[in-house]
Each structure stands twice: as C-alpha cells, then as structure tokens.
Amino acid sequence: MDANHVISLNIVTPDGQVYSQDVKRIIARATDGDLGILPNHFPIIATLKIAEVRTLRADDVNREDAIAVNGGYIEFKDNVANIVANSAELAANIDLRRARYAKQRAEAHIKQAVAKNDPDYRRRAEVALARAVNRIHVYNDR
Structure with a gap:
C-alpha cells in the first residue's frame, strides 16, 4: 500500500x-x-x-x-x-457489564461527594463516570 x-x-x-x-x-x-x-x-x-x-x-x-x-x-x-x-x-474487548457497574459506582460516589461537600472526591468520581460512559458508548457504537 x-x-x-x-x-x-x-x-x-x-x-x-x-x-x-x-x-x-x-x-x-x-x-x-x-x-x-x-x-x-x-x-x-x-x-x-x-x-x-x-x-x-x-x-x-x-x-x-x-x-x-x-x-x-x-x-x-x-x-x-x-x-x-x-x-x-x-x-470488542469492552466488558459491558463491568462498564455499567463502574458507571453505577461512580454515580454513587458523586452523590457521596456532594453530601460530604468534597470537591476532590467529586472530581475523581466524575472522571470515573466519564470513563465508564465512554466505554459504554464505544461498546454500543461498534
């Protein structure tokens, strides 16, 4: 080529x-x-x-x-x-069940961070949520 x-x-x-x-x-x-x-x-x-x-x-x-x-x-x-x-x-290598679980876990961590007024923990949880959502999107869009 x-x-x-x-x-x-x-x-x-x-x-x-x-x-x-x-x-x-x-x-x-x-x-x-x-x-x-x-x-x-x-x-x-x-x-x-x-x-x-x-x-x-x-x-x-x-x-x-x-x-x-x-x-x-x-x-x-x-x-x-x-x-x-x-x-x-x-x-093709994404484990959709694991990605969905990571999304749920990140959403729960965001709620905890908001309740505790912990911006650092919230930011880390938001990054984890973005990663999980990205993996789910890529899996669904294949």
Missing part, C-alpha cells in the same frame, strides 16, 4: 500497545475540539479528552474500529500517528 495514502496508527498505554494498524482516517476528540486526520495532514500534537477514537482501516475500507481512549495525547507527523493514553480499550 502506498505510504502517502495511509497513516500508521499506534495506541499505547502504561500497560503496553493496545492498537497498531494502518488506517485511512482518524477521528478523535481533543480538548479544544474534534480532530479528523487524513494521510498527509500537517503535523499536530493535541491533548485528548476521554472519548472515542474512530479509525477507517486501510486493509478494509468498510471497517471502522472504535477505541475507548481515556485521556492522553495524539502526535501526528509524516503519516505516523501515536496516541499515548492513560488507558484505552477496543470496542
């Missing part, structure tokens, strides 16, 4: 590589808005929100991959994209 028409995408976390694929398109949510990256895009570094990353695979243009990415950053240069994330999970 012509290197000028594909992007080599790697997603890594502290636990190791989660995704490595040649893709035709990357859609990610940066902290300042959505990014759409096609081959030969200008170089960019951006911080990522807790959100879904979608790719259009180069080996099968009818196949999109969805990855739940929980923060981190994306770097793109010379048709190579690297996402370094706090955690990431392919839609």
